Structures are given as structure tokens and as C-alpha cells.
Amino acid sequence: MSAAISLQNVYKTYSDRPVVQDLSLTIKSGEMFGLLGPNGAGKSTTIRMLTTLTKPSQGQIQIADFDVVRHAAQVKQRIGVVLQQTSVDGDLTVWENMEFHGRLHHIPNRVRQERIDRWLDYVELSDRRNDLVKTLSGGMKRRLQIARALLHEPEILFLDEPTVGLDPQTRRRLWEIIRDLNKQGMTMLLTTHYMDEVEYLCDRIGVMDAGKLIELGTLSELKQKYGEGLVMTQKGDKWDYQFFPDLEQANAYLDQQPNKTGMMVRPSNLEDIFVELTGRNLD
Numbered sequence: 001m002s003a004a005i006s007l008q009n010v011y012k013t014y015s016d017r018p019v020v021q022d023l024s025l026t027i028k029s030g031e032m033f034g035l036l037g038p039n040g041a042g043k044s045t046t047i048r049m050l051t052t053l054t055k056p057s058q059g060q061i062q063i064a065d066f067d068v069v070r071h072a073a074q075v076k077q078r079i080g081v082v083l084q085q086t087s088v089d090g091d092l093t094v095w096e097n098m099e100f101h102g103r104l105h106h107i108p109n110r111v112r113q114e115r116i117d118r119w120l121d122y123v124e125l126s127d128r129r130n131d132l133v134k135t136l137s138g139g140m141k142r143r144l145q146i147a148r149a150l151l152h153e154p155e156i157l158f159l160d161e162p163t164v165g166l167d168p169q170t171r172r173r174l175w176e177i178i179r180d181l182n183k184q185g186m187t188m189l190l191t192t193h194y195m196d197e198v199e200y201l202c203d204r205i206g207v208m209d210a211g212k213l214i215e216l217g218t219l220s221e222l223k224q225k226y227g228e229g230l231v232m233t234q235k236g237d238k239w240d241y242q243f244f245p246d247l248e249q250a251n252a253y254l255d256q257q258p259n260k261t262g263m264m265v266r267p268s269n270l271e272d273i274f275v276e277l278t279g280r281n282l283d
């Protein structure tokens, strides 16, 4: 597989304050990549640079072999973007939002109508096509954002916190859409605060903290690295976490303890690894 997204030693500085530092990363074509990190880690800034919305202060970014600064127009043709803050226009209908976006991308009329129908159908909004967007639920608006981002048939889709603020059923529904698009071959980069989202969706995970990429790998690689078994020990109102290569070794350790009160063993998960790495919970 070739590289869909490539960052080499990328920095972004605002008023001398580095918010992204020395970020190098390659995402293959067809990959579903999750960028995880606490508030202010630099995830949105990274997405903004990848999607030509802001320029890197230093370093190189290529999308489908096009430089994001020198060939921004070619990059824009190849990417779809669903950002947290880019909302759909509430005073237009569902169809008008799609139509407007299609015209911006100069999609010829007949093709545009066919694609609007197809993508609205795909995100199950066909029956709401004549409704004002402000009358839609949060989940429907997000689905419309996705349909709109797909209208010009991008190769790569960027999703910044795609399910934030949505109820569990709606999140699941969006996950299915995201998964299905990836199965159809679309490269995807998503940022999220939700560990379960990354675990469920992503082939590979990058953890950002304070502007730096501090960990990278598949979930199983990360679990192998940090340990698949965990011993939790209650210390007052806090828990101490100790990783072990597997559950058997975690249990063996527990068995050796003279006092097992306040101790428990369980399989580790991504959140444990995240807390170990950043010393913080995400919520």
C-alpha cells in the first residue's frame, strides 16, 4: 500500500508557542488511523494542517503525494473533512446544503444530483431532504456532514471528534458508517477522546500529548508493549496500576501478596495505556 498521508518533522507554532512539535507519521492508503490525546494535545491543529486550513510552520506534509502548501487545490480535491466546528447551515435544507457543496466543487449538474441522492440515501437522510437542517438531531447533522464531505468522492476522509456529544445508539450508527466507508477503501484519519471509538474502529493509533506524538502502533502492539494483564491496587481514593505481560503473570503476582484487600486483576485496555503514558484520564 502506498502512503496516503505523510508528515515529516512538522511543527506548528502560534506566537512562538509550539503546539505541534517534530511530528513525523505515515498513514497508508486504506488505513483507518486514530489520533488520540488529551485536550490541547494538538490533534485539531494537526488535522487543520493536513486539510490545508492552516500552514505548518516547519516540515513537510503530503496528501496523496501532493504537498499541502504548494498544491493545496489538488489536496482539497482528494480529501473530505468533517470538523467539529464546521457545522452545516441550519437555515438551508438538507438538499440545499448538499447542492451548495456540490457546486463549490464544480460537480456537473447530473452527476451532482445522482451523488446527492446516493449519499443522502447512504446516511439515511433521503426522507429529510427538504427539511431545514436546524430541525435535525445532532446525529442527523453529523451524518449530513459526512454525506456532504463525500460528495466530491474524496480518497481520504478526516473526522475531528466525529461522535462527540452524541448518544450511544447514534454513535454506534456513525461507527458503522465510518467502518463501512473504510471497508470500501477510503483512508481515514479520526481524532477522538473516546478510547472505545479507537478500539472499535482503528487499525493503528497515535497518541499525542503536548504537541508530540508519544506512541504509535496497533492496539495489540501497544498491549504487548505495555502488558496485557493489570493489577489494580486501591490506595485511598486512588488506584495504582501495575502492568504484567499477561493475565497469568498478573494473577501469579496477586497470589504472592500476603494481603489482597483492595487488589484486583483484569485485562489491560487502551485507557490504561493512555493513563500510563500521559498520567491523565481523558474525561
Ligand SMILES: Nc1ncnc2c1ncn2[C@@H]1O[C@H](COP(=O)(O)OP(=O)(O)OP(=O)(O)O)[C@@H](O)[C@H]1O
Pocket (backbone or CB within 6 Å): 014, 019, 037, 038, 039, 040, 041, 042, 043, 044, 045, 046
Ligand atoms: N489559532 C490558534 N491560535 C493560538 N493558539 C492556538 C490556535 N489553535 C490552537 N491553539 C492552541 O494550540 C494547542 C493545541 O490545540 P488543539 O485544538 O490542536 O488541541 P486538541 O488536541 O485538538 O484539543 P481538543 O481535543 O481540546 O480540541 C492549544 O493549546 C490551543 O490553545
